[in-house]
Amino acid sequence: MSWEPTLAHFLILSAAVFSIGLVGVMIRRNAIIVFMSIELMLNSVNLSFIAFARYRFEMDGHVFAFFVMAVAAAEAAVALAIVIHVFRHKRSVSVDELADLKY
Amino acid sequence: MGFWEPLFFWFFAFGALLTSCAVIFTRNPLYCALALIADFFCFAGLYVLLSAHFMAVIQVLVYGGAIMVLFLFIIMLLNLRDDQLADNRFQVHYLLGIAGGVLFFLFSTNAILAVVDMEAVEEGREAAVVQMEEDEPIMVATPSAIPGEAPEYFVGDEEQWQALFRPLHADASEMAVETAYRERLRGWRDGVAQPSDGKYEPFNPDRQYELPPSLHPEVVELDPQGEYKAHATPGRKGLYGTFKPISVKLVNRFVVPFELTAILLLASIVGAVILAKRRVS
Numbered sequence: 001m002s003w004e005p006t007l008a009h010f011l012i013l014s015a016a017v018f019s020i021g022l023v024g025v026m027i028r029r030n031a032i033i034v035f036m037s038i039e040l041m042l043n044s045v046n047l048s049f050i051a052f053a054r055y056r057f058e059m060d061g062h063v064f065a066f067f068v069m070a071v072a073a074a075e076a077a078v079a080l081a082i083v084i085h086v087f088r089h090k091r092s093v094s095v096d097e098l099a100d101l102k103y
Numbered sequence: 104m105g106f107w108e109p110l111f112f113w114f115f116a117f118g119a120l121l122t123s124c125a126v127i128f129t130r131n132p133l134y135c136a137l138a139l140i141a142d143f144f145c146f147a148g149l150y151v152l153l154s155a156h157f158m159a160v161i162q163v164l165v166y167g168g169a170i171m172v173l174f175l176f177i178i179m180l181l182n183l184r185d186d187q188l189a190d191n192r193f194q195v196h197y198l199l200g201i202a203g204g205v206l207f208f209l210f211s212t213n214a215i216l217a218v219v220d221m222e223a224v225e226e227g228r229e230a231a232v233v234q235m236e237e238d239e240p241i242m243v244a245t246p247s248a249i250p251g252e253a254p255e256y257f258v259g260d261e262e263q264w265q266a267l268f269r270p271l272h273a274d275a276s277e278m279a280v281e282t283a284y285r286e287r288l289r290g291w292r293d294g295v296a297q298p299s300d301g302k303y304e305p306f307n308p309d310r311q312y313e314l315p316p317s318l319h320p321e322v323v324e325l326d327p328q329g330e331y332k333a334h335a336t337p338g339r340k341g342l343y344g345t346f347k348p349i350s351v352k353l354v355n356r357f358v359v360p361f362e363l364t365a366i367l368l369l370a371s372i373v374g375a376v377i378l379a380k381r382r383v384s
Contacts, residue, residue, distance in 0.1 A: 017120065019204040040123050040139070043143070050153050054154055066158070067361075071364070073368070078375050092187055
């Protein structure tokens with residue numbers, strides 16, 4: 001590892017942020033924060049897309065990151081509507097309460 | 104790469120790591136949302152370092168603006184009491200989750216370092232520095248460590264397989280990225296390289312490819328008075344990472360995913376409204 005950033009630096013940073021998002025999905029039970037962790041993971045994937053795009057001089061990676069952002073926006077809108085709906089029924093946003101399909 | 108770019112890289116990288124840790128380890132959702140905003144700004148800074156200026160702007164506008172407003176709005180709307188926060192006791196599966204995350208990180212880092220040959224990257228960067236001082240085109244090898252023999256599933260001959268791993272750009276400056284990008288555009292126009300035009304034909308050197316007018320290097324180098332400049336403006340005023348190439352790609356090669364995204368957004372708007380309504384009359 002050198003002081004000046006290379007492709008591997010960006011990829012490892014992306015992997016680290018993705019892992020942190022993964023940990024957040026696994027350990028948090030507040031549904032809103034679980035969605036925030038998912039946004040973190042999507043962002044880290046965008047970072048590696050753009051790092052590869054610069055590495056190859058192609059801009060297709062930028063277009064893909066653009067699509068990922070659009071999908072993230074759509075996902076956030078629907079997921080937060082679901083959170084509101086769940087909160088009205090259960091008076092809670094804990095994902096532990098959402099185990100009705102288990103039985 | 105001068106003095107400032109690595110400094111900003113490490114600043115934004117540690118900022119991104121710290122704020123993402125803050126997102127998952129602070130208890131109050133409001134603090135989580137604020138840490139997430141800082142995280143998005145750090146990512147925008149990293150995109151600028153990667154010459155992706157348009158993506159940095161979009162990151163701030165869409166993530167830092169729209170999505171975070173949505174999150175903050177929901178947090179404020181629900182107005183959770185302390186006993187409704189749902190993360191009020193420590194459990195053993197916290198440790199299991201953290202251990203799983205660390206293992207995932209080690210696994211993926213191992214995979215990355217196996218594919219990206221760090222010593223070759225170092226050599227390639229030194230060669231790039233030498234070439235930049237000599238004002239030559241910046242194409243130096245930073246090869247990946249993928250083995251050279253074509254696998255059996257690869258359709259094509261050995262030469263085409265090698266072309267997939269041709270020498271790539273080292274970690275040259277912004278100006279070098281711009282130079283190489285313009286070289287690629289000229290290659291499209293002159294018919295020696297294949298643009299991403301969505302027609303998946305094998306490369307034909309005799310065919311004349313039509314470059315979209317907005318991407319002609321000469322047109323780009325026009326100044327506002329309509330006169331040609333002697334050289335492209337060096338530095339950060341180039342074409343790579345700006346809106347023009349992305350928009351050309353969006354309406355050419357990626358037009359079907361683009362329209363599908365529009366349908367997805369429409370469906371999600373309708374779905375969100377119906378889900379959040381108390382009763383659909």
